[in-house]
Amino acid sequence: MRPYEHKAQYYETDQMKVVHHSNYIRWFEEARTSFMEQAGAPYGKMEQDGIIVPVRSVSCDYISMTRFEDTVEVYTYIESFNGIRMKCRYEIRDKKTKEIRVTGETSHCFLNEDYQLISLKKSFPEYFKVFKELEGKNNLYDEEGKQDE
Amino acid sequence: MRPYEHKAQYYETDQMKVVHHSNYIRWFEEARTSFMEQAGAPYGKMEQDGIIVPVRSVSCDYISMTRFEDTVEVYTYIESFNGIRMKCRYEIRDKKTKEIRVTGETSHCFLNEDYQLISLKKSFPEYFKVFKELEGKNNLYDEEGKQDE
């Protein structure tokens, strides 16, 4: 799968003349939903099927700054998944220089439309399979992108 | 009624070192919902009652710039209302100097939960009354720029 690309917009900058730190949380979401779509489990479809995937926690380390008109690549990686909980990791790099901008994590659970915890394994085995197959696979990039860990 | 107050936040600035122009549209909404709440028709309650009030158009004139930590006052004024359509006007001024920052307008209609046009007069006479009484009353401030309560 390809990393998700985002070009930093003017409205995302602040008066420090760099991208405001809150936007990276949104870029994680952009990358995660793109990742899910590529994997065959688009989040919009999951919601239509009655599954809500809220964010339980987020953390973010700001390593270097992104400037207006820079394009970044967001690498998404499912660290762990058991059908009840999911943890994702992200790495945001400058597209041109590959310099690291930000790393982070989000953790998620799965709810039904009454906001009650569900197990994907029991309730939605097809979705369970999609995520389970991606778990722990750092297969986001080919050899020439050389971003193994 | 009191004007709505908003203090410009760091994340609302951009690298021009002023508040990004898109935020004023959001401040209009903040002021409009506060105005509706003060008037006895909180938007949250209207939605619970099955009324949706989307924005049909917006316009905004940027007259002077707002900087980080400035507090502005947003004056909201119902220009016209007939139960089917509503037009609101806004004036945003610096709280301290009363200098004009932005003026603008939004127009709205009223929908039911199936996104179909409704007439408040027929379907929700209590809400109709609230808005009708405020229509055209520019009673937000007296001559000296102070406002009645």
Next chain:
Amino acid sequence: MRPYEHKAQYYETDQMKVVHHSNYIRWFEEARTSFMEQAGAPYGKMEQDGIIVPVRSVSCDYISMTRFEDTVEVYTYIESFNGIRMKCRYEIRDKKTKEIRVTGETSHCFLNEDYQLISLKKSFPEYFKVFKELEGKNNLYDEEGKQDE
């Protein structure tokens, strides 16, 4: 030139389950800066050269709603330009159905770093030329809705 593409993100939706109206103002900006970059006058470079291009006014008509994961195309068009003032028009359409979502306008002036009005014709003839050549050219799309490159 190609229209600018934007995929509606989850964080751009509101509890009406559609894209919040304020985001279209941001999509105008995304499209305008992309347009300027394609035209050979990237806004980041203009700022480095000491030119600031603030928004003087914006207007927006909301015709139909955009939902999460929809991709829209934003067509940008310079309606008028004289080196002192510039007016841009936008048309946002669903990428798949070409249904109109939003139309709008922004007007701009040109400032130097001391926030004083400048004439691009006098101060930056190269930039003047770029915008002047695009003025009034509705060459974004041919009759069938397809666009030239």
Next chain:
Amino acid sequence: MRPYEHKAQYYETDQMKVVHHSNYIRWFEEARTSFMEQAGAPYGKMEQDGIIVPVRSVSCDYISMTRFEDTVEVYTYIESFNGIRMKCRYEIRDKKTKEIRVTGETSHCFLNEDYQLISLKKSFPEYFKVFKELEGKNNLYDEEGKQDE
């Protein structure tokens, strides 16, 4: 010091019908700048004095959901500060029920205008004193959950 109050806005909700998780990061910033202002070190003044205080990391635990028109209180607390690094903790509670919504942390450093690390103790002893006196003082609220002024 008083906790910072924020009323959840419509544009802060998403189609899950709750406040989008990225906004809490912005509310941390709102609370932190308000806290600094109350403490006598307004961030705007610090920037004017040539000090930049970027965010080095952020973490956030989402415990319960905030809905449109809910008012929350954000408690800010300086966990550690040595003039070079600062760590802040936040607790966001519903104003009415005092139910916890979100807890989180941010860590910061201090830069000069050339984006180089500085020590507040050496370069800005007055600011150093302000933050040092607040360090570790969990004096925001007494046992009953009410706060001193």
